[in-house]
Amino acid sequence: MHSRPVRSALYIPGSKPRALDKARGLPCDAILFDLEDAVTPDAKVSARSILQQALAQGGYGARLRLVRINALDTAWGEDDARAAADMDCDGVLVPKVSDPADLDAVAALVPDLPLWAMMETPRGVLNAQAIASHGRLAGVVIGTNDLANDLGARTRGALTTALQHCLLAARAAGIPAIDGVFNAYQDDEGLRAECSDGRDMGFDGKSLIHPAQIEIANAVFGATPTEIDLARRQIAAFDRAARDGQGVAVVDGRIVENLHIVTARATLAKADAIAALERT
Numbered sequence: 506m507h508s509r510p511v512r513s514a515l516y517i518p519g520s521k522p523r524a525l526d527k528a529r530g531l532p533c534d535a536i537l538f539d540l541e542d543a544v545t546p547d548a549k550v551s552a553r554s555i556l557q558q559a560l561a562q563g564g565y566g567a568r569l570r571l572v573r574i575n576a577l578d579t580a581w582g583e584d585d586a587r588a589a590a591d592m593d594c595d596g597v598l599v600p601k602v603s604d605p606a607d608l609d610a611v612a613a614l615v616p617d618l619p620l621w622a623m624m625e626t627p628r629g630v631l632n633a634q635a636i637a638s639h640g641r642l643a644g645v646v647i648g649t650n651d652l653a654n655d656l657g658a659r660t661r662g663a664l665t666t667a668l669q670h671c672l673l674a675a676r677a678a679g680i681p682a683i684d685g686v687f688n689a690y691q692d693d694e695g696l697r698a699e700c701s702d703g704r705d706m707g708f709d710g711k712s713l714i715h716p717a718q719i720e721i722a723n724a725v726f727g728a729t730p731t732e733i734d735l736a737r738r739q740i741a742a743f744d745r746a747a748r749d750g751q752g753v754a755v756v757d758g759r760i761v762e763n764l765h766i767v768t769a770r771a772t773l774a775k776a777d778a779i780a781a782l783e784r785t
């Protein structure tokens with residue numbers, strides 16, 4: 506569990522001033538300012554300066570601000586990385602990371618900002634542990650569209666092994682992991698089901714393509730009143746048991762051990778962090 510909430514991470518094309526402005530008032534936890542796939546080749550260069558100006562102008566509050574650059578093997582990647590290094594943001598999101606050397610190359614151009622990795626190539630998934638443990642890496646975002654494309658996969662179920670492998674790598678490295686996008690942005694029930702699937706797997710949040718998806722992701726990846734109430738009762742029961750010299754308590758007919766208390770405290774910390782973010 507991580508102190509900064511990333512329940513909802515919205516992609517915004519860096520080429521669209523109206524969307525960049527609208528984002529200042531949206532309740533997403535993170536913004537993925539995109540210079541890569543959401544921007545057409547003819548708009549790549551101008552998007553860089555549009556985005557730089559939007560970030561300099563500010564107004565994005567306490568949201569996590571990541572700039573997704575183009576890959577270094579494209580015509581735009583190196584200039585994107587140099588430009589992003591000077592932008593007012595919280596990190597650089599590197600697309601199509603296939604091994605740690607891809608991160609080394611961006612790290613050399615971006616000396617002072619945390620890096621995030623898009624996990625979206627077959628080689629990247631196979632190298633997930635080495636990528637997630639890179640010293641400059643602060644988190645991973647799954648790119649389910651590219652991954653499905655490269656695999657020839659036609660369902661989310663076909664990606665399960667890859668999703669779990671990336672999540673295992675992120676957890677082992679102690680960094681957050683954000684699930685891939687749900688493309689049918691007008692299908693609320695489909696989105697809710699896919700968010701629940703990601704949440705059940707252990708993801709920290711969902712990447713999104715449209716503002717209408719934010720509320721559902723925030724609800725599914727947040728701490729519900731029922732979860733908060735259970736966490737408080739577990740902690741109280743465990744404290745009582747400890748005072749009586751017991752190492753185990755029982756709440757709602759289930760045993761509560763120390764590891765459940767770690768989770769309960771993390772649930773309360775997450776609820777506090779969300780409340781603090783929503784106050785800003």
Ligand SMILES: CC(C)(COP(=O)(O)OP(=O)(O)OC[C@H]1O[C@@H](n2cnc3c(N)ncnc32)[C@H](O)[C@@H]1OP(=O)(O)O)[C@@H](O)C(=O)NCCC(=O)NCCSC(=O)C[C@H](O)C(=O)O
Nearest residue numbers: 516517518523524527542543625648649650651714715716
């Ligand atoms: C999908 C869209 C093209 C739809 O755009 P549009 O038709 O303009 O939608 P609406 O008319 O419903 O928009 C309503 C208002 O909301 C604003 N808006 C729309 N999208 C965004 C957004 N992402 N961020 C901020 N604001 C947004 C519109 O400007 C309207 O505002 P207003 O005019 O003031 O009412 C569009 O949503 C879009 O472009 N989405 C982003 C697509 C994208 O980023 N794609 C790339 C990322 S996905 C990916 O690459 C994942 C990964 O790499 C992988 O491999 O899986």
Ligand SMILES: [Mg+2]
Nearest residue numbers: 542625648651
């Ligand atoms: Mg992609």
